[in-house]
Amino acid sequence: MSKIKIHHAAEVMVITVDNPPINAGSTEVRQGLLDAIHLLESNIDLKAAVIIGSGNTFIAGSDIKEFSQPLADPHLPLVIEAIENCSKPVVCALHGAALGGGFELALGCDARIALEGTILGLPEVTLGIIPGAGGTQRLPRLVGVEKSIELICSGSRIKADVALELGIVSEVVKTELLTHAITLARSMIGVKNRIRDRSTPAVLAEMVAAASKKALKAGKNRPQVQRAIEMICNSLKLPIDEALAIEREVFQGLRTSVEAKALRHQFFSERKLFKALGFNDAKPQTLNQIAVIGAGTMGSGIAMACLNAGYAVILLDQNEVALANGVKRVEQFYESRLHGGKMHQETVLELLGRFLHSSNWNAIASADLVIEAVFEDIAVKHQVFKEIDDHAKEDALLASNTSYLDIDAIAAASKNPSRVFGLHFFSPAQVMKLIEVVRCKATSSIAMATGFSFAKRLGKMPIISANSFGFIGNRIYAAYRRQCEYMLEEGAYPEQIDKALEDYGFAMGPFAVADLSGLDIAWGMRKSQAATRNPEHRYVSIPDALCLANRLGRKTGAGYYLYAEGAKEKSTDPIVHEMIDAASKAKGLQRRTVTPEEIVKRVLLTMINEVAHLLSENVAREASDCDIALVNGYGFPRWQGGPTFIASEMGQALLDQGLRELAILSGPGFVLANTDVLFKNSRD
Numbered sequence: 001m002s003k004i005k006i007h008h009a010a011e012v013m014v015i016t017v018d019n020p021p022i023n024a025g026s027t028e029v030r031q032g033l034l035d036a037i038h039l040l041e042s043n044i045d046l047k048a049a050v051i052i053g054s055g056n057t058f059i060a061g062s063d064i065k066e067f068s069q070p071l072a073d074p075h076l077p078l079v080i081e082a083i084e085n086c087s088k089p090v091v092c093a094l095h096g097a098a099l100g101g102g103f104e105l106a107l108g109c110d111a112r113i114a115l116e117g118t119i120l121g122l123p124e125v126t127l128g129i130i131p132g133a134g135g136t137q138r139l140p141r142l143v144g145v146e147k148s149i150e151l152i153c154s155g156s157r158i159k160a161d162v163a164l165e166l167g168i169v170s171e172v173v174k175t176e177l178l179t180h181a182i183t184l185a186r187s188m189i190g191v192k193n194r195i196r197d198r199s200t201p202a203v204l205a206e207m208v209a210a211a212s213k214k215a216l217k218a219g220k221n222r223p224q225v226q227r228a229i230e231m232i233c234n235s236l237k238l239p240i241d242e243a244l245a246i247e248r249e250v251f252q253g254l255r256t257s258v259e260a261k262a263l264r265h266q267f268f269s270e271r272k273l274f275k276a277l278g279f280n281d282a283k284p285q286t287l288n289q290i291a292v293i294g295a296g297t298m299g300s301g302i303a304m305a306c307l308n309a310g311y312a313v314i315l316l317d318q319n320e321v322a323l324a325n326g327v328k329r330v331e332q333f334y335e336s337r338l339h340g341g342k343m344h345q346e347t348v349l350e351l352l353g354r355f356l357h358s359s360n361w362n363a364i365a366s367a368d369l370v371i372e373a374v375f376e377d378i379a380v381k382h383q384v385f386k387e388i389d390d391h392a393k394e395d396a397l398l399a400s401n402t403s404y405l406d407i408d409a410i411a412a413a414s415k416n417p418s419r420v421f422g423l424h425f426f427s428p429a430q431v432m433k434l435i436e437v438v439r440c441k442a443t444s445s446i447a448m449a450t451g452f453s454f455a456k457r458l459g460k461m462p463i464i465s466a467n468s469f470g471f472i473g474n475r476i477y478a479a480y481r482r483q484c485e486y487m488l489e490e491g492a493y494p495e496q497i498d499k500a501l502e503d504y505g506f507a508m509g510p511f512a513v514a515d516l517s518g519l520d521i522a523w524g525m526r527k528s529q530a531a532t533r534n535p536e537h538r539y540v541s542i543p544d545a546l547c548l549a550n551r552l553g554r555k556t557g558a559g560y561y562l563y564a565e566g567a568k569e570k571s572t573d574p575i576v577h578e579m580i581d582a583a584s585k586a587k588g589l590q591r592r593t594v595t596p597e598e599i600v601k602r603v604l605l606t607m608i609n610e611v612a613h614l615l616s617e618n619v620a621r622e623a624s625d626c627d628i629a630l631v632n633g634y635g636f637p638r639w640q641g642g643p644t645f646i647a648s649e650m651g652q653a654l655l656d657q658g659l660r661e662l663a664i665l666s667g668p669g670f671v672l673a674n675t676d677v678l679f680k681n682s683r684d
């Protein structure tokens with residue numbers, strides 16, 4: 001079946017892209033468009049054309065699978081060249097989304113008209129590439145270099161009304177897009193209006209420098225962002241054909257890079273996550289009101305996440321002061337959005353109009369979902385679940401935000417454990433993308449399906465986990481931190497480890513993170529596990545020594561680093577070096593140089609090993625879920641793809657060899673995983 005449909009509206013040829021579900025630009029689409037343009041040129045009865053998408057959208061992007069292989073002819077630049085060289089005008093009619101190659105195609109036409117609400121954008125940088133079909137040359141000719149840097153380097157999307165203001169589209173219509181597009185095409189008969197014939201508006205060098213600096217900072221200096229800026233600047237100084245040829249070459253080079261492959265892996269992992277989930281075909285329950293129990297750090301953040309997604313929220317805390325503080329946090333958050341120009345007053349008023357708070361359990365009577373975020377203490381959780389049972393509707397779903405407690409044990413306090421599950425948010429809950437949706441022994445499929453779709457509506461990445469200590473993310477993180485502690489003992493210092501990992505791309509090194517969240521949390525956990533810990537296993541005492549010295553991190557002014565009063569930055573503390581040296585000596589370890597390469601390698605191998613355990617134990621459903629968790633909850637650099645991507649790049653033989661060496665370095669207590677689980681798909 002052809003992906004391009006053609007019909008004639010008198011002298012106007014209507015070319016419809018018909019490649020459901022998103023009309024992605026594929027080889028067949030490109031070939032069909034090219035044929036249509038040739039037909040337009042050769043048919044003397046036809047004087048103009050309209051290109052439009054069928055169904056809900058224009059071309060919402062390229063077929064990303066194609067990017068992993070050599071691209072088949074005809075390439076998009078050839079199609080655009082044909083439109084530009086055609087003697088008859090071509091109008092692009094946009095609705096739904098015009099993204100990536102779809103937007104570039106539109107820029108190759110003589111005019112653009114959009115339906116209200118259409119979104120437009122060039123998201124290529126988010127896939128490690130740059131627009132490769134003229135986006136970096138034609139957009140600056142329309143909107144200037146500064147705006148192009150902002151739009152292309154962020155990969156952001158704009159709405160049709162903004163595109164109209166910027167002069168990207170010439171008309172925005174409320175209905176009858178095709179009719180209006182045909183009228184526009186008719187009015188242009190005999191006229192060509194190619195963007196390539198314009199020149200990019202001149203701009204001061206300082207303005208370009210400022211826009212570039214901002215874009216590079218936001219884009220973490222990634223190569224595709226740097227190259228996009230260079231290409232956009234070329235539009236000021238090079239003839240368009242020369243600049244287009246360079247753009248294409250750079251696009252092709254980036255497309256085949258490991259970094260772009262890693263970003264595609266993330267893209268497909270996320271798509272798989274949202275697609276593959278059938279909870280025995282259970283339909284999610286409708287949720288209107290959410291009750292959040294506990295108005296602390298997490299409770300107030302969760303309340304904001306729910307308010308942002310349009311839910312009515314009731315925040316409950318038994319402690320009046322804690323409740324008032326939690327409510328204040330929520331209100332201050334929206335006030336700052338208002339003052340920062342990020343939200344309109346009406347939006348804030350509407351949002352806060354959906355926000356109730358109380359210290360009385362009767363207030364949760366009409367909630368459809370109750371999320372508890374009270375102290376991490378099983379007795380408190382039991383007491384809270386009893387109150388919920390007594391006061392919530394019978395069919396309300398109940399979720400715990402516990403980090404480490406056994407949710408089956410929490411659910412045991414409920415009369416109906418089938419409605420209990422875990423919703424593990426990350427701090428700050430209104431910002432962090434990751435949520436672990438935890439399935440317990442008795443959790444019903446409806447509860448899981450509802451939890452998943454709720455998390456999705458919050459705009460989060462919901463990872464399904466079994467009810468197991470630390471779930472997925474914290475389990476990998478604990479293994480990672482342990483490995484870093486081994487390296488402290490062997491010869492590295494915290495700042496060396498943090499720097500090596502930050503240079504690799506982690507948002508923060510593990511010791512800076514530990515100082516930020518407070519060393520006492522993990523200390524409490526270690527103390528609670530002390531009685532059951534195997535004395536034969538390697539145990540690093542450095543964190544305990546820091547805690548005993550009341551170095552609990554930022555909050556006490558010292559932890560792995562020193563935080564001098566008034567100082568903005570952390571600084572290295574010689575006392576910590578002495579404590580670490582002493583710990584090595586006490587174990588009879590000869591300190592040695594641990595290189596940044598060794599640090600990164602050991603951390604990645606440790607993560608891969610833990611992912612393999614999680615899969616073997618059926619805690620995680622998909623290897624790629626673990627990559628998503630690390631990127632969205634733990635500051636793992638997205639452009640490195642995640643542990644399982646790295647494992648697949650290494651191949652099983654090399655990985656197993658690396659893990660055997662890691663096991664020797666790590667010593668007793670390190671359990672080598674069977675990596676077959678990571679490679680099963682490649683063998684199937």
Ligand code: NAD
Pocket residue numbers: 293294295296297298299316317318319322323372373374375376377380383384401402403404424425426427
């Ligand atoms: P927090 O101490 O800031 O807040 C807990 C709140 O619960 C307090 O306001 C307290 O008054 C209230 N509370 C205690 N007992 C209650 C009861 N019986 N009824 C009603 N309210 C009660 O704690 P937090 O950091 O927000 O953590 C809450 C939960 O979220 C814990 O289970 C924690 O493990 C989990 N969690 C925390 C983080 C984090 O980074 N802080 C991240 C993920 C999950």
